[in-house]
Structure formats: C-alpha cells, structure tokens
Amino acid sequence: MKPRSPQANGQHLTEQLGATGLRLTPQRQQVYDVLVQKRDHPTAEEVFIRAKKAMPEISHATVYNCLDALVKSGLARQVNVERGATRFCPNMIEHGHFHCSACGTIYDVDLPHELPCVAVPQGFKPQGYDLTIHGICLDCAKKK
Amino acid sequence: MKPRSPQANGQHLTEQLGATGLRLTPQRQQVYDVLVQKRDHPTAEEVFIRAKKAMPEISHATVYNCLDALVKSGLARQVNVERGATRFCPNMIEHGHFHCSACGTIYDVDLPHELPCVAVPQGFKPQGYDLTIHGICLDCAKKK
DNA sequence: CAAACAATTTAGAATTATTCTAAATCTTGA
DNA sequence: TCAAGATTTAGAATAATTCTAAATTGTTTG
Incomplete structure (x- = not known):
C-alpha cells in the first residue's frame, strides 16, 4: 500500500472538485481511478482505452473533460515533455x-x-x- | 544589437549542423533566421507562415524537418509548456x-x-x- | 411531486498538429 | 559526368484535441 497516494475515495474528490465548482461524476471517478491505478503518465487516449474497460460507454470528449476537471481541481497534473500527446499524473506531491x-x-x-x-x-x-x-x-x- | 544572440551567420550554422551530420541549406538558414528575428516562441505553423514571406515555396514538411535539424544540432530548443503545438526558441543560453x-x-x-x-x-x-x-x-x- | 434550469455526457464532426510518402531536386565525391 | 545520398516538395495520412447539438442527469424551486 502506497502511503503517499492521495485517497481515491469519493470524499476527497468531491471536496476538491466542489471547491472548483465541479461535481464528482461516475466518469470523473473512473478517470481518476485509471490515473491512480497505473501511474505511468498515460496520454488522454490511453486513459480513454483503460477507462472503457470498466465503463464501455465513456466517450473521448468525456475523458478530456474529466482530465481537465481533475487538473483544474488540483487532483492531477498535465505533463508536457515533448511533442505529441499531453500526459497526466495524479501525484500531487511536489516532484x-x-x-x-x-x-x-x-x-x-x-x-x-x-x-x-x-x-x-x-x-x-x-x-x-x-x-x-x-x-x-x-x-x-x-x-x- | 543583442550581445547574447548567437550569430545567425552561415559559419556557425554550418559547423553546428555539420557536427550532427547535417547540411546547412537555404531553408534551414531561413527557418533559423525566423526564430532569431522574433523570439516569441513561435509554433511550427507560425514559423512556416513567417518563413514563407521570404521563401514562398517552402513547405510544411520542410519547416518541421528544419526545426528538427536545428534542435538536433543544438541551435534551437523545443518548448512544451501546455497542450497544443510545440514551440521553438533559438536562445541556447541556459534559461x-x-x-x-x-x-x-x-x-x-x-x-x-x-x-x-x-x-x-x-x-x-x-x-x-x-x-x-x-x-x-x-x-x-x-x-x- | 413536477417544471425549469444547469451541469455533464455522448457520438461524431471538425479542427489542429504532426508525420509520412513518393517524386523531384540538389550536393558531393568517384 | 554519373551514382549515391541528402533534402525538399505537395499532398495524403494520421494523431491529438476541440467543438456541436442532442440526450441525460442532477438540483432547485413552485
């Protein structure tokens, strides 16, 4: 068990999103879970593919929407290291x-x-x- | 006159490109000139538009090729600060x-x-x- | 509870960014 | 001069992201 991991529980997500005027939805929870489950800095496309396994109806646009919501609420970071797709990281500890x-x-x-x-x-x-x-x-x- | 600006002369470019096994071509010179003339971190698309003014036949693919050549040779840096197009910077002084x-x-x-x-x-x-x-x-x- | 309103999701189209392809052109060296 | 290799070109192809309009969900109010 990783002691440094932020809790993926609804409580925390609801608070953080709420402070930004956003709601916790099943899709946002799912996207967040994907980020936390495998912290390999996936692209939006990779998050989409992984999220679809648990939630087959989720759409492309929603994944972007959810990722943006998480970033705005301080639950995830965008990572841009080179040309090409932006990547995402749920580790909010300074690094x-x-x-x-x-x-x-x-x-x-x-x-x-x-x-x-x-x-x-x-x-x-x-x-x-x-x-x-x-x-x-x-x-x-x-x-x- | 900016004392910090690397010389845009052919000498310097030829050396740097040569060390990477690349040639100085009119297009590469032109793309480099564009970067040096207005250091506002343009995207490849913006470089393309500016370069076309002096060299109307230059193509999209060539601009990407030239930018990559400059980056590989240490004559320019790629700058990725957010989602969207990569930007370019000819300031090779550490910053x-x-x-x-x-x-x-x-x-x-x-x-x-x-x-x-x-x-x-x-x-x-x-x-x-x-x-x-x-x-x-x-x-x-x-x-x- | 029901109507009204706002936020969110969805599929798919549209746009933007980048890479690829094959042919033409240029350079260099034998 | 010729062959080989590098580079450029236009345009097609692909990848990444955003937009749109309709459907859905949740919330609030009468």
Missing part, C-alpha cells in the same frame, strides 16, 4: 519528471529540498512550476 | 520559461546561479533539463 529520450518513459523524481527560487521579472505572479530532466534511464543505459 | 496562463505568452527567465542539483535515480544519465514557471505575467496582472 519533477525524468524523461528518457530513448524509450520515452517518464519517471517521477524528487525535487531538491532547496527549491530553485528563480527570479521572475518584477510584477509577474508565479503560481507553480514544472521541472523536466531529459536523459537516458537505467534500463536503456544498460541495453546500449 | 527557463515563464508561461502566462492568462495570455499564453512565454518569457525567457534567468535560472538561479545555484542550479537545482536534482538527485536522479542510480544509473540514470541526465543530459539536460527544462524548467517552466506557470503564472500571470505583468501585463495580465495589470489588466485584471
């Missing part, structure tokens, strides 16, 4: 990403305790940041 | 990006002198990183 340029896998990585306090220009209001490290992962480094 | 979530503008920002030395897992080979700060830019903060 960065390692993107393997050989196999494309994305790994969560801890951020340094000393957060990089980047000086943004005067008057700019920073609200969050994304750090992505590009390189070769262990598996690919071995294979070479 | 991060500020993405205004209100107007979508992307600003280059200096990185802290103390680089965040993130601990990647054992055996992983980091090769570079991207830092994006999301928030509200000065102009949008004023308008509100």
Whole structure:
C-alpha cells in the first residue's frame, strides 16, 4: 500500500472538485481511478482505452473533460515533455519528471529540498512550476 | 544589437549542423533566421507562415524537418509548456520559461546561479533539463 | 411531486498538429 | 559526368484535441 497516494475515495474528490465548482461524476471517478491505478503518465487516449474497460460507454470528449476537471481541481497534473500527446499524473506531491529520450518513459523524481527560487521579472505572479530532466534511464543505459 | 544572440551567420550554422551530420541549406538558414528575428516562441505553423514571406515555396514538411535539424544540432530548443503545438526558441543560453496562463505568452527567465542539483535515480544519465514557471505575467496582472 | 434550469455526457464532426510518402531536386565525391 | 545520398516538395495520412447539438442527469424551486 502506497502511503503517499492521495485517497481515491469519493470524499476527497468531491471536496476538491466542489471547491472548483465541479461535481464528482461516475466518469470523473473512473478517470481518476485509471490515473491512480497505473501511474505511468498515460496520454488522454490511453486513459480513454483503460477507462472503457470498466465503463464501455465513456466517450473521448468525456475523458478530456474529466482530465481537465481533475487538473483544474488540483487532483492531477498535465505533463508536457515533448511533442505529441499531453500526459497526466495524479501525484500531487511536489516532484519533477525524468524523461528518457530513448524509450520515452517518464519517471517521477524528487525535487531538491532547496527549491530553485528563480527570479521572475518584477510584477509577474508565479503560481507553480514544472521541472523536466531529459536523459537516458537505467534500463536503456544498460541495453546500449 | 543583442550581445547574447548567437550569430545567425552561415559559419556557425554550418559547423553546428555539420557536427550532427547535417547540411546547412537555404531553408534551414531561413527557418533559423525566423526564430532569431522574433523570439516569441513561435509554433511550427507560425514559423512556416513567417518563413514563407521570404521563401514562398517552402513547405510544411520542410519547416518541421528544419526545426528538427536545428534542435538536433543544438541551435534551437523545443518548448512544451501546455497542450497544443510545440514551440521553438533559438536562445541556447541556459534559461527557463515563464508561461502566462492568462495570455499564453512565454518569457525567457534567468535560472538561479545555484542550479537545482536534482538527485536522479542510480544509473540514470541526465543530459539536460527544462524548467517552466506557470503564472500571470505583468501585463495580465495589470489588466485584471 | 413536477417544471425549469444547469451541469455533464455522448457520438461524431471538425479542427489542429504532426508525420509520412513518393517524386523531384540538389550536393558531393568517384 | 554519373551514382549515391541528402533534402525538399505537395499532398495524403494520421494523431491529438476541440467543438456541436442532442440526450441525460442532477438540483432547485413552485
């Protein structure tokens, strides 16, 4: 059991969504469950395919809608590391990403305790940041 | 005259491309010029439109090819801050990006002198990183 | 409870972003 | 000059995302 996992229970989802003026629906619960069950940074298309197994009637547009709802409510993050489909991540604990340029896998990585306090220009209001490290992962480094 | 701008002269481009086994062609020069002339992080589509003004016969596929060639040769960076088209940046001096979530503008920002030395897992080979700060830019903060 | 209203979902069309294909063109070296 | 390889081109194909209008669901109010 992963102690760091946010609870996938309705309580938490309802609260977070509600604070953004959104409702918890069976589809949103399902999409969230998909994200939590396999944390491999799936694309919207992959989430769609997985969600359909438990909920065959779910549509493409709904998956996008649900993912957007989760992101807006602070229940998931969008991850953009390269050209192509955006990926999604339900880990809301502060972390960065390692993107393997050989196999494309994305790994969560801890951020340094000393957060990089980047000086943004005067008057700019920073609200969050994304750090992505590009390189070769262990598996690919071995294979070479 | 921007002292920080890399020279857009053929010499430099030829060397950098050559080191990657690629040639400097008029199209690649043109695409590079477009990036340097207006550093507003254009999408491939925007680069295409701008390049066509000086080189009307240039094609879509060529712009993608040229951008990829420049990125591979270390003459430009890809910038992925959100869903949608990838953007391009010819500033190869180490820097991060500020993405205004209100107007979508992307600003280059200096990185802290103390680089965040993130601990990647054992055996992983980091090769570079991207830092994006999301928030509200000065102009949008004023308008509100 | 029933009507009215708002939010959400759905299928599928539409749009946008990117890649692919095959033929034509250009460059380079024998 | 010729062959081989790299590059460009137009346009088709594919992938990713958004939009639309109708149906459904949930909520609120009379």
